[in-house]
Amino acid sequence: MVTMITNLGRSGLSDWLVQRISAVVLALYTLFLVAYVLFHPGLDYLTWSALFESTAMRIFTLAALLSIAAHAWIGLWTIFTDYVKCTRLRLVLQVVVVLALFTFVIWSVQVLWGA
C-alpha cells in the first residue's frame, strides 16, 4: 500500500467519506443561507448580527467552515495529484493551499466570535 502524506486523512477511503460528509454539510448550509437572505429582502445589521450570535447558528457556521477547509483540502489535493506531475511544485502548491485554509479558519472563527 502506498502511504500518502499530503492528503487529509492519510487514506483514500477516509478522504472519500470526509469529502461526502463535508459536501452534505455545505449543501445544507448553502440552502439555509440563500433561503435566509432571499426571505429577508430588507435585511438590516441588527437582524444579521443577531443571527450569528445565536449558539445554533455558530455551531452550524463553524461546521460549515471546517467542512470548507476539509473539502477544499481533499478537492485540491485530488486536482494537484492528477495534473501537477512535478513533485516539488505539487508539494509547494499543497502547502500554500493548507496554509491558506488554516488562515481562513482562524480568520473566520475570529469574525464569528469577535463580532
Next chain:
Amino acid sequence: MQNLKSSKSTLTLTFAPCDGQVERVITVTSKKPIKAAKRPVNLDLGTIKQPLPALVSITHRVTGVMLFIGLIFALWAFDVSLSSQQGFDSVRHALEHNFFAKLVAWGLLSALAWHFVAGIRHLAMDLHYADDREGGMRTSKIVVVVSAVLIVLAGVWVW
C-alpha cells in the same frame, strides 16, 4: 511514462516526472508472460474529444478551484458585514451599486450553483443512482440545464 519494455515475464516501466529528477524504473515480474500494450496510447487530454459527462466533471473541478479562490471575497464581505453598522451598510451598498462587487457575487453564486448541482449528481452516483453510461449522460444534461437556470436566476437576483 516514457518507455515500456516487455519480455516473457517482466514488464519495465520508466517514469521521468520532471526536469532535474531522477528517473524511476518500476519492474513487474510475473510467472505468466506479460503482454505490453501494442496499441498506441493517447493520454493527451487536449486532443481527445470530451463527451458531456467528462465536461461536467472537469467543470465541477474548475468551479471548485473558483470557489476556493473566491472564498477570500466571501470571507472579507462576511467580516465587514458583521463588524459594525457602517460595515454592513458598505457591503450592502457595494452589492447594490458597485459593478465589480456584483460581478464577483454573480461569479461566485454561479460557480456555487454549478458545483452544488454537479456535486448532488456525484452523491447520487455514489448511491448507485444513474451510475451507468446512459445514466451518466442523462444526468449530465440535467446538471447543465439546472445549473444554467440557477446561474440566470442568480444574475437576476444580483442585478
